[in-house]
Amino acid sequence: MGKIKVALLGFGTVGSGVYEIIQSYQERLDILLGKRVEVSGVLIHDEKKERNINPEILVTSDINQILAIPDLDVVIEAIVGVEPGYTYLSKAIDKGCHIITANKELFAHKGRELKQRASENNVRVSYEASVAGGIPIIGTLRQLLKVNSVVQIEAILNGTSNFILSDIRNTQSSFQDALQSAQDKGYAEADPSNDIDGHDAFYKIVILSELLFGQQPDWESITRKGIRDIALNHISLAESFGFRIKHVASLTYKNKNLKVEVGPKVVSEDHPLYSVEGVDNAIALTGNLVGQLKLQGPGAGKFPTASAIIEDFVTVINGEQQSDPLKGGTLTSISEDSTQTWFVIGNSDDPFEGVTLFEESISDQGKHVTARLIKTNRSELERLTLKNSDLVVYPVASSSSLPIRKAVVTA
Known part of the structure; x- marks a missing residue:
């Protein structure tokens, strides 16, 4: 039986998970x-750190030693950041x-270049685990x-x-306490800004945009907002x-115009993202023929991400991967000014050109908040x-239903 030689770049949570799956499911992979x-070979950063790796495997911090491995077939990258990956x-x-690769930041910035380079060298690039x-959203x-054209995606793409948000609601805690809980459980890094400021989800939706349309939207035109300012009384x-x-x-995507946003929204009980809790991710996508589909599951973690990499590995070796479209330039991402529904928190009697559909207030530390x-x-x-800097605004997700248990009030 011949061999398929693999090198791992990075041996953290994901890289070690890939290694363990390959060792544990060798017979299954032999059959497939x-x-x-x-x-x-395994590329690591600190050669002094002890790792549970077969001593016969090359472990080094020098990429040139990895690339010098004779007849190397596949390189699996699980490093953080654009460089040196x-x-x-x-x-x-x-x-x-x-x-x-499982590196969403790298692929958002440099995926086009890698795919083009791979095409020129007659090799394949897979990135299912990056989103x-x-x-399996990429494969789906x-x-x-x-056959279909995807006209809308609404997704929870960051498990942290x-x-x-789930913990604040379930435990009636503050944002800081919920963040600390996420860090204690290993869901959030010591510096959680990539997750809680929306960068991670931003990179992932950009990758999906390029997959769908063969080009990326203009990054500067995309609204990106995180969750730092969400308080218990908002929830x-x-x-x-x-x-x-x-x-x-x-x-x-509508009438050849693309609208991309990343940020907090309110969703109703009948919205497909309403019940997505904990560290799960979910993607609700709408095709022009198939209608709405929902995919949900663990969006991060050692074995879920490593599993996606192994699925990619099998696909690559079997030569099944399709080429993604690559168009020049960037899509125009528009910020529409059409009428939509907003959830507004704060006490203000200032008149506005619109309609109040529903109003509610609660007592928060002895003060009424509307x-x-x-x-x-x-x-x-x-x-x-x-004019009212204390107001907090959340857009209502597009397919959410509105409350009907109180009379509509016209402003």
């Missing part, structure tokens, strides 16, 4: 691939290796795109943010309306919030 999978994978492609951990979209007020606050990455659903355009809402 008809060859023995051999981890021939991009340089390492570029060299691996030039050597004739297929590459697999939603164990959820590739299958759908054979979703855990924090309590949302619940009084029958809503939950979720961190949503959304993409809508929330209302209003229907107006973005420009009018910005005028209102500029």
Whole structure:
């Protein structure tokens, strides 16, 4: 039986998970691939740190030693950040290796270049694990795109943010306490800004945009907001309306215009993201023919992400991967000024050009805090919030239903 030689770049949570799966499921991989999978090298940062790696395997901090492995077939990258991962994978492609990555920041910035380089060198690039951990969203979209056009995606793409919001609601805790809980459980890093400020979800929706349209939207035109400012009373007020606050990455394509947003939204009980709790990710996508589909599962973690990498590995070796479309330039991402529904928190009697659909107030530390659903355009809402800096605004997710248990009030 022949061999498939693999090198791992990075041996943290994901890299070690890939290694363990290969060692534990060797017989299964033998059957699927008809060859023995051999981890021939592991690139690490600190050579003094002890690791549970077979002593016969090359373990080094020198990428050139990894790339010098004779007949190396596949390089699997699980490093954080754009560099040095991009340089390492570029060299691996030039050597004739297929590459697999779980690095969403790298692929958002440099995925186009890697795919183009791979095409020129007749090797394959796979990146399923870069978007939603164990959820097979890349493969699902590739299958759908054979017939369907995807017109909308609404997704929870960051498990850390979703855990924090769930924990605030379930334990009636503050944001800081919920963040500390996420860090204690290993869901959040010591510096959690990449997750809670929306960067992680931003990179993932950009990757999906390029997969769907062959080009990225202009990054500067995408609204990105995190969850740092979400307070317990916001979540309590949302619940009084029958809503939950979720961190949503959304993409809508209509009349050749693309709208991409990343930030907190309120969703109703009948919205597909309402019940997504804890560290789960979920993607609700709408195709022009198939209608709405929902994929949900663990979006991060050692074995869910490693599992997605192994699935990519099998696909790459079997030569099943399709080529993604690559168009020049960037898509125009628009910020529409059409009328929509907003969830507004704060006490204000200032008049505005719109309609109040529903109003509720709660007592928070002895003070009454009011929330209302209003229907107006973005420009009018910005005028209102500029005059009333204490107001907090959340858009209502597009497919959410509105409360009907109280009479509609006209402003």
